[in-house]
Amino acid sequence: MPKDAEHLELDAGGRTIAISSPGKVMFPEHGETKADVARYYLAVAAPLMRTVRDRPTLLQRFPNGATGSSFFQKRIPATAPDWLETTTVSTPNGTTSRALVMADIAHVLWAANQGCLGFHPWAYRASAPDDVDELRLDLDPSPGVTFAMVREAAAEVRAFLTEVGVAAFPKTTGNRGLHLYVRVAPGSDAFAVRQAAVAVAREMERRRPDLITGAWWKEERGTRVFVDFNQNAPHKTVFGAWCIRARTGAQVSAPFAWDELEGIEPDALTIRSVPERLARLGDPWEGMDDAPQSIAPLVERYRADLAAGIPDNPWPPVYPKMPDEAPRVAPSRARTPPTD
Missing domain, CATH: 3.90.920.10 (DNA primase, PRIM domain)
Known part of the structure; x- marks a missing residue:
């Protein structure tokens, strides 16, 4: 021994x-x-x-x-x-x-x-619990999705965020997906950050419905990458960098x-390889705190949808029914209205 x-x-x-x-x-x-x-x-x-x-x-x-x-x-x-x-x-x-x-x-x-x-x-610091300072976009592969598809989805999300002036920082999840983090400027609570995530999920599905989905119900996702907006709901946690x-x-x-992005291989990033990689390349997130991001352009998109009659996306089942939320029932279980 x-x-x-x-x-x-x-x-x-x-x-x-x-x-x-x-x-x-x-x-x-x-x-x-x-x-x-x-x-x-x-x-x-x-x-x-x-x-x-x-x-x-x-x-x-x-x-x-x-x-x-x-x-x-x-x-x-x-x-x-x-x-x-x-x-x-x-x-x-x-x-x-x-x-x-x-x-x-x-x-x-x-x-x-x-x-x-x-x-x-x-997603907040203990010293400032009312300021959520991380928007966490979880790119979750549905069954049948390859990691090449997750990479492509990440590039699409980054392109959209760049258009609205928001910088994101990627990491592997340690498994099959990717996480994109945004350092959020002070003044946003978890509800606003979740609204920003909903806006991202919706826009990505509009742009690339063949590749990306914002559908909360698994039966609607197909073989697509799901942008899990509910990882930003109040009190939710995400696996740490x-x-x-x-x-x-x-x-x-x-x-x-x-x-x-094109060459990253999650399975190769291990307890054995990451320290050497860090020593050689430095911390790719080192500048994240230098310029906290405004998520106002994303929240405004969410609120514009709400004003146009589009309800909030469903919340996880452990949460009470939320204002503006769509019916929280899987489409296959929803009652079909009677016909005349």
């Missing part, structure tokens, strides 16, 4: 974090251990903290590694170290819980030591530059 299989202490920005059972294998394909996970996060600490610092974060824990069972942890236990920063978050039904705030890399390593293989940050997915190959949700 390796020496650090019994005991390991790591310096996390001036705080010592003990890693228990550091030799425990978390990813069976190549044998990466808890120690490897912790050291990976230290290697990407600077760009990781730029994206997650001060964000409440939902933890997905895999006590027995990537192939074992998992559970989501919203509540930080009372037995946690007293130096951990936490904040109160709400679920769609109003339930509150004490969530971890990603204050520094020591908080990340503490969670990694708990077997966390999924960090899901909120630079974070390791619970896949056997230890893939990472990795930011990349737009000029890499």
